[in-house]
Amino acid sequence: MRKLIAFNLMTLDGFFEGPGHDIKWHNVDKEFDEFSIAQLESAGALLFGRVTYELMANFWPSEMALEDDPIVAKWMNSLPKVVFSRTLETAEWNNTRLVKTNVAGEITKLKQQPGKDLFLFGSADLAATLIKLGLIDEYRILLNPIVLGKGSPLFKGVEKPFKLSLVKTQTFQNGNILLYYQPDKK
DSSP states (O other): OOOEEEEEEEETTSEEEBGGGBOTTOOOOHHHHHHHHHHHHTEEEEEEEHHHHHHHHHHTTSHHHHHHOHHHHHHHHHSOEEEEOSSOSOOOSTTEEEEOSOHHHHHHHHHHSSSSEEEEESOHHHHHHHHHTTOOOEEEEEEESOOOSSSEETTTTOOSOOOEEEEEEEEOTTSOEEEEEEEOOO
């Protein structure tokens, strides 16, 4: 059975994006790019909510992305993608399928299919729904050494506490720390 892995970069004060979807603070370099490529190589599909999907679909096929980060752009553009949205009418980004209803049923079906793991990037609203449904198997949080003061919280919309168990850490030379967590089943 495939796992659903939620991956996000996060500030020390708990934001995954600044005001206006600002991610210029992302602390990325060659070491991060190598990690990103390895993570994408292990992905069977990418999952998005509408807002993150629209941001990604506007960036990764662009000339800028193709010139600045061609290997990551190749993976982002070629991997199967599923966007969950009640309001989108179409999903035009290469290899993307739109799901408008039954999030739980669709995720369960995807997890039961053979293949590599599923990755959820960004998508705080979708993540909150999946947390409530208990469908996220692993959280990978890349903690960036910065404080923004305001922005969108990573665990937006979570209404009740849930415990996570730390299973692994990875330290990057630029000060980032990758935290691997699994939901505590106790």
